[in-house]
Each structure stands twice: as structure tokens, then as C-alpha cells.
Amino acid sequence: MRLRRLLQAVLLALLLLGAVLAWNLWRLPLPVARSSAAPPLVLDEQALAQRLAQAIRIATVSEGDAPGHLQSARFAELQALLRRLYPRVHAQLKLETIGGSLLYTWPGRDAQARPALLAAHLDVVPADEDSLSRWTHAPFSGEIADGYIWGRGTLDDKSSALAWLEAAELLLAQDFVPAQTLYFAFGHDEEIDGSQGAQRIAALLRARGLRLEYVLDEGGVIGEGLIPGVQRPVATIMTAEKGYATFRLSTRGEGGHSSMPPAQTAVTQLIAALARLQQAPLPARLTPPVEGLLLGIAAEQPLPARLAIANRWLLGPLLLRQLQQSPVSNALVRSTLSTTVLQAGTQDNVIPAQAQALVNARLLPGERIADVQAHIRRAIADEGVRIELLPGASEASAHASAGDSPAYARIAAAVRQVFPDALVATGLLVGATDARHYEALADNRYNFMPARFGPEDLERMHGIDERIAIKAYADMVRYDLALLRAPLWP
Numbered sequence: 001m002r003l004r005r006l007l008q009a010v011l012l013a014l015l016l017l018g019a020v021l022a023w024n025l026w027r028l029p030l031p032v033a034r035s036s037a038a039p040p041l042v043l044d045e046q047a048l049a050q051r052l053a054q055a056i057r058i059a060t061v062s063e064g065d066a067p068g069h070l071q072s073a074r075f076a077e078l079q080a081l082l083r084r085l086y087p088r089v090h091a092q093l094k095l096e097t098i099g100g101s102l103l104y105t106w107p108g109r110d111a112q113a114r115p116a117l118l119a120a121h122l123d124v125v126p127a128d129e130d131s132l133s134r135w136t137h138a139p140f141s142g143e144i145a146d147g148y149i150w151g152r153g154t155l156d157d158k159s160s161a162l163a164w165l166e167a168a169e170l171l172l173a174q175d176f177v178p179a180q181t182l183y184f185a186f187g188h189d190e191e192i193d194g195s196q197g198a199q200r201i202a203a204l205l206r207a208r209g210l211r212l213e214y215v216l217d218e219g220g221v222i223g224e225g226l227i228p229g230v231q232r233p234v235a236t237i238m239t240a241e242k243g244y245a246t247f248r249l250s251t252r253g254e255g256g257h258s259s260m261p262p263a264q265t266a267v268t269q270l271i272a273a274l275a276r277l278q279q280a281p282l283p284a285r286l287t288p289p290v291e292g293l294l295l296g297i298a299a300e301q302p303l304p305a306r307l308a309i310a311n312r313w314l315l316g317p318l319l320l321r322q323l324q325q326s327p328v329s330n331a332l333v334r335s336t337l338s339t340t341v342l343q344a345g346t347q348d349n350v351i352p353a354q355a356q357a358l359v360n361a362r363l364l365p366g367e368r369i370a371d372v373q374a375h376i377r378r379a380i381a382d383e384g385v386r387i388e389l390l391p392g393a394s395e396a397s398a399h400a401s402a403g404d405s406p407a408y409a410r411i412a413a414a415v416r417q418v419f420p421d422a423l424v425a426t427g428l429l430v431g432a433t434d435a436r437h438y439e440a441l442a443d444n445r446y447n448f449m450p451a452r453f454g455p456e457d458l459e460r461m462h463g464i465d466e467r468i469a470i471k472a473y474a475d476m477v478r479y480d481l482a483l484l485r486a487p488l489w490p
Helices: 002-026 045-056 072-085 087-092 129-134 158-173 198-207 266-278 288-300 303-310 312-323 327-333 369-380 406-418 435-441 455-460 470-485
Strands: 094-098 101-106 116-121 148-150 182-187 212-223 234-241 243-252 336-344 354-363 386-389 423-429 442-453 467-469
Touching (some): 045 072, 087 158, 094 198, 116 158, 116 435, 148 470, 182 198, 212 406, 212 435, 234 435, 312 327, 354 369, 406 423, 406 470, 435 442, 467 470
Antiparallel strands (some): 094 101, 243 386
């Protein structure tokens, strides 16, 4: 009798569990139908490409880790070009130059509405001298060929800045006034750390007592073939950014002749510490931006994946285990630690007396730099290894921005208008952008670049053969026009 009751209780529990799993699965968002494709706005795509190409030919390279590495003459040349290309913008919008960065102010109709800040950056990374022969077209040629504009800045990130200016120039020709005041903030040292550009602009706006409705910067894209199992393009509007910190790990030991090595050297001690750190990853967890991404693509997933996404309270560990299988998705669910630099010794027959390594950390929202440093100390478990936090660190987003705000709704609506085949979801930005400098000034911060990216495009950013399709760049301008025209309330 007791066994029968026990079995009945177990069966009832299983039935209730099955009902809960099925209910949650049923509550998942239904597959989103493709938006009705209106005819694309007619633009002179070749003229757009020619103007972007002119900007690409000016090598506004930021190198090293200090403002002195910026080529100021190149930035002055680019600013002069922008004045020639966009005369209405420079005649009707207020322009302030902060270092080599540009801040445009476009007053809106509603003086009571909080303004928005639309960010991009004008600097680019250098092209490795050893790779120049492997470029199809020279990195600063601005060549227009085979349906593409080629060169540094076509993807990261001059195209964003020029697309905003193109949209503004077109709208000003129609006597358009935006609903809210808009700031275009174009940094000149984002590829270093933004300390002389975006950080100074943010300080200026803070001193003026400004509060922003939202900040929009580069980051998310319209990914094609980037998410396994999802056939449709996915527009990821990033609602949080991982933090950034670099730690120096250093050891000291006995030096001497390599023919008489001691039991432990500075090098072997450091290598052992790094090996222990490699075996102690930070714990994986789901954050709201990634949960939003999973919900956004759930309808395109097979049944087992949909079931896990719908029932994260129970099947979350299985979901996390699957996400940890690839470097890309693993970076979305944990703070990562990467050894990027090793230094020790200068001669093959001399045991170095000291060694050091740089470990770069990218932090999930909610984790602090001090917590990560404590984790490194525990994992290494060797007081003989010195751990130092290097300058330039930035905490992760304190919290995710809202995925249901009016600003997010306008950004998403513009995506659906210009890219009707795309799914729209939130996401987590694993890199660092200028948006982090403005985050404290804004109700929400978002990262999204309205350009289609495939796996090969990710390799081109900071890599060889950076390029953007002429049509893709024109669609960026179309998107910017749609967002600038959007009413504050639907």
C-alpha cells in the first residue's frame, strides 16, 4: 500500500512537472512573421559609397595606449572633409570639437523630451605591415570594387559616423526637425580607450546637467549564419556591455646559467600559476540580455532547445553546458580570462630571474573587477605570484538596459522597417565601446550597428580585407533615416 501511494505520488509529480514544462513551452513567443517588405527608400548608393570612400582614404589611425599616438593632422583632414561633404549639417547643427572628437547638437521640437546621443568613432586600428600583401585592395585605398567599399573603417566604425551624417544631411534638406534633441558624438580614440574623446564629451555633458533618454553606439549587428540552427538574420540590440580589466602576473626567482637550473624558476612558477588559472574558470550563468537573446531566437530552434529555453528554472544547467561548447557562446555566459602576453628572458643560455604575463578579463554584468582579482588569487594559490591591476580597466554594466523601453521599441521598429526578414533580440556586448563612458548619463544604453554580418565579416574587423557592401552601407543610411524620423511614442 505504501509503495502504491509512493508510486502514485511520483506519477502525479511527474505529470505536474510535465504540465509545467509544456505550459512554459506554450508561452514562448510564436515565430515572428517576416515584416511586409516596403520598397526600399531610393538613395544614390554610388554617391554614398564615394563619400564614404573619401573618408576611408584618410588614415585616422590610433596606435599604442596613449593620446600622443594619435595622428592629429589626419583627424584635422577628416574634419575638413566632413565639412565639405555635409554642408547643411555644419551650417545648421552646433559643432563642438573636444580634442579630436566631434559633438554635434541638433535641437528637437519637444524641449521637454530627454535627448538621445548617437555615438560612433572616427579612429581605426592600423593595418599590420606584414599583412599588406594579403589585402585585395590596400587598407586605406577606399577602393570601390566588386560591389564593396574596401578599407579600414568600413566596418569599424567610420561607416556609422558617416551614415548618421548622410541621414541628417538628407533630412535637413527637407527642413526636418527631430522630435527630441539629438547629439552625434564621434570619438577619435575609441580604439585606445576613449579617455580623450568620449570620456571628455561625457564629462562636458555631465557638467551641463544633461540627462539622456538613451545612448546608441556600435556593437550588435544583423547576424547571418552567426547562431547555429537559426536560418533567419538576427538583429541583436545589445543592452549591456562586459567589463574590461587586464592583470599583470609576475614572479621572481633565481637566475643563472641554464646548465645548472634550480628546482623552480620564475618561468616555471609563472607557467604553473597560469595552468592552475586555466583550470579554474569563473562560473557560468545567464544574464537578462542573453536570456532575451535566447527568447528571441527560440521559435527558430528545435524542440529540445525550445523546451530548455522555456524552462530555464529547471534545465538551465543543460542550457549553460551547451552554450559553453563554443568560444563565442561561452563568452556570453561567463566572465573570461585570457593570457595574452608572456615575457621572460632574452638569451637561450640564461635563466631569467623574473617573468610576467598579462591576463585580460572580460566581466559579466554584475561581477566586479575586485571579485575577479580575488578569484585569480584563489585559483593561483601562490603568494609568490604578484597580481597587479593595470590602468584602463572599466567595470561591466551595472545592470542591463530595458528591452521594453520606448527607445528600444523605436530602434527595433526601424530594424523591422529596413530589414523585414530579421528577428530582433537583445544581447550582451563582449567587447568595449565608447558607450560605457556615457552610461551614467543615460536611462538606457544600447549597442547596435544596422549592418549585415556573416562569419567572414567578423574576421575582417581589425583583420585583412575589411570591407562593406555598397548596398549594406546604403541600408545603414536607410535605417538611420527611419530611426531619426520615428515619433517618440508609437
